[in-house]
Amino acid sequence: MTAYVFTKTLRDQRRALIAWSIGVTALVVVEGALWPSVRDMPNLDEFLAGYPDALKEAFNLAAMTTGTGFLNAELYTLVLPILFLVFGISRGARLVAGEEESGTLEVVLVTPVSTTRLLLEKAAGLLTALCLLGAVAGVSTLIASALFSMGVSPAGAAVGALSMMLLGLEYGFLALAVGAMTGRRSLAVGVPSVAAVAAYVLYVGGLMVDSLSGWLAWSPFHQALSEGPIASGLPFRYAWMVLAAVVVVAVAAPVFARRDIRAT
Amino acid sequence: MHPVVETQGLTKRFGPHLALDGIDLSIAAGEIFGYLGPNGAGKTTTIRILAGLLQPSAGRAAVLGLDVVRQRDLMQARLGYLPGNFVGYDDLSGEQYLRYLANLRGGVEWHVVVTMAKRLDLDLGRRIGVLSHGNRQKVGIVQALMHHPELVILDEPTTGLDPIIQREFLGLLADVRDAGGTVFLSSHILSEVEAVADRVGIIRDGRLVVVESVERLKHRAVRRMDLTFVGAPPLEVLSSVAGVREVTSSGSTAHLAVEGSTAKLLAVAAPHGIEQIVTHEPDLEEIFLAYYERTDRLA
Incomplete structure (x- = not known):
């Protein structure tokens, strides 16, 4: 498992990945178990109608009368995005900045492996880990749907899981990139965390305040969450998240190649 | 043939702090080179530039004929490196x-x-x-x-090794040299380096003070010795011996600072009845001072 930086990166994720997979599965299935009792509430529509408009829109509450809508509102618009962000940012920050601060990077860099190749292999490792965690979210959603007759389609679950994975990827790659540019884990965690909160504020603000609504499309949360995320089609908006993830790593590579590596 | 390590005016600043100030160094193939200096003198900074981990602020460095900035990965492939804090x-x-x-x-x-x-x-x-x-x-x-590797760079390699393993390790370095390789090792303790190095460079406050063969350096080294005599120490006799720079006493023990060989001193002192001899490691600071004094005299 340690032939390349890529496989070493995957190996380093294995324990975290197993633990997170168990957590995500448990969360999705437990949430699904609540569905039958919510569905059978006699006056669910009236109850939901009383919520403020912005809240209804942010969590897509109007759709909560279906199993898909319920999962979107209860899991896929806040709790799962936060989990994928935490996973992506915390793992991404470790890859370069964490190794640099602990001192293990020093020897690995004095090999024929270039800084750029190291960065790309680590990015590929994080991408793979997020794909696996995304697959776990998608499969557990289908399992919950089958157990509690929620009627989520396989395509819908796949799109929802992809959206979570892309959110984790964008901010995880940002954490990796900031770490590669600065060598500081605190910044590698802090910058993407602040950026994510700002993007979320922009997303919710855009839904509530008309003057902000023009900026809505820029928020990765809008790109990931609007009209779903468990939805029938694959939105083109997702391409922006992929592009952003690629751009931050591409910007980081030449900076990483030219900066001083911090000594421990 | 290229020198294995060559630096010209190598300078490194960390913000306002000048860590290296114009280092000119040339090390030939098949040499074991000891890089000596007190902690904070710039040894690790030099080494990390040569390993391709730091970018020089000015000047240039080439390792195995390859520029450490522009041909870094090619250079690193042929390098062995032990960080100071592995x-x-x-x-x-x-x-x-x-x-x-x-x-x-x-x-x-x-x-x-x-x-x-x-x-x-x-x-x-x-x-x-x-x-x-x-x-x-x-x-x-x-x-x-x-x-x-054709060149091995080791930053304070003997830290934490017990004496037997240290000897094995020095044997490994000799093997590298015998196979045609080159060794660059740093230390802040002279005795560690003098056992194995052919030449030594001494760095202080970011400047290369001297590069010299170990033999000549040892000759200049000031050693502190404590001679305990059976009776009162013959201070006047001791201070008249060539190379003795300083004599003080406490009780029956004479404290001396000796430059170069101590053989003559011992020959003179022996008839007075020596009870015990304690030799202290030559102090790097004192070697530096010796060099600074000489530089000052020339200036």
């Missing part, structure tokens, strides 16, 4: 860690690793996280040497 992956065994680095480097013969580990008395099967400091250092030494 850290491996705690969750990997010595074998897993070394196999990982061997894969990244390519061209490592595993039996070389096994032989080296045996020589240093290192158990490759244990996790690095549970190893003592000295055993971790051995893992670091093996990874620096396992691919038969």
